[in-house]
Amino acid sequence: MNKETCLHDRHVALGALMSPFGGFDMPIQYAGIVEEHNAVRNHVGVFDVSHMGEVRVSGEDAEAFVDYIFTGNVAALEPGKIAYGMMLYPDGGTVDDLLVYKMAPNDLLLVINAANIDKDVEWINSHAGKFNVTVDHQSDYYGQLAVQGPDSEATLRDVLHLECGDLTFYTFKTMDLAGETIIVSRTGYTGEDGFEIYASHATIVSMWDALIAAGVQPCGLGCRDTLRFEVGLPLYGDELSAEISPIAATLGLFVKLDKPCDFIGKDACARQKAEGSAMKLVGLEIHDRAIARHGYEVLDGERVVGHVTTGYRGISVDKSLAMALVERPVGDLGHELQVRIRRKVFPATVVTKKFYKKSYKH
């Protein structure tokens, strides 16, 4: 039985195509993926991302604890800032990728993927014993909206009366809304400027209603995936997994090997960084209209050298594109490979995964 977000009846009323994702019955599309994708690239769109999980870690060891289970450097983060990184297994495989909001010194909010909530909460609790911390699982309290696109700052101001021009990329603030404390961050998963809002279910529902009434395009998980894909952002389960380390996913930038403490997975990542991981995530441009989907084989001549993790006909970029995990030696830019798509094999070239340029407000 799939869970429902606080906006489930709104999605049904809007005629959304609904489908299970991460244990929730979620909207895939309303008007259509292409139309919603373009609304976010060119104007603004709103996503229900209430399926995301939230875990609050506080107490005198909160920073030391999260720094032990997380690849980012939380101790060095200023309050009001956000770190992206991963929780890792000792072998460097990825438990989840997440955001850490520094609410205050030793008061941290971890935002985790819906599909991993149970696994992550168990993982976090299983390592908390040695630390003086309180782990509070708050996923059932928070609803979450993502307002994304170049017009998102104006939309927050004009429709929701939230003045957020002072926020820069990967910062947040708490705001008082009729006695309720909400969190607004300048973050997202689309490659565009945008905000994410965390609040009670009642507040999220009333904000959603106001945005829809103002004509903001409701956007489903379908275009959330095409948008993140075009700017090379990873999705846990595709580009990161228990088998795929952040080093293999070319996300080493988010693994702070130089932070002054040990963390789970550090040794494995240090070794992979020094020696090169066996596999490497690359971008592929397929020289045909055919589309390479998750799991399709990547070939170097006769030999299978990897598999596709995500593939689309680009919407903002009119090409057949894919991200693929391939053996490191064949993953250099410009390398000519092939992809098997059903019964045919098509030529493909290794290209940068940043198929489309991000537009963040730094």
Add this chain to the structure above:
Amino acid sequence: MSKVIDGLYYSETHEWVRVEDGVGTVGITDYAQHELGNVVYVDMPEVDDEFDAGEVFGAVESVKAASDLNLPVSGTIVEVNEALIDEPGLINKDPYENWIVKVQLSDEGELDNLMTAETYRSTIE
């Protein structure tokens, strides 16, 4: 409300067939194109390829996913709709006008295994 045209034969996997002089013209139904959303690629067979009834002869790709195309009747491909190579979205505009393949039927009796417009209409309501 999806459009269903009288006089065509329909498969359970949402393909239609129009038969003239032993040649079947095959496409996907309005219901199917609506369920798929924006079609971005049609994977078509080659002329002279032979398929059995129900066999996968190609695929239609929407933004989100690939869906197999099943040939409703056995036969040999005699023509593919090359307009769909450059403009796969034609299927969304009119899935009955924009057919996918033409097939020389090997057994017209197989048409009896397909649905009439009336029956198909009742399955998608």
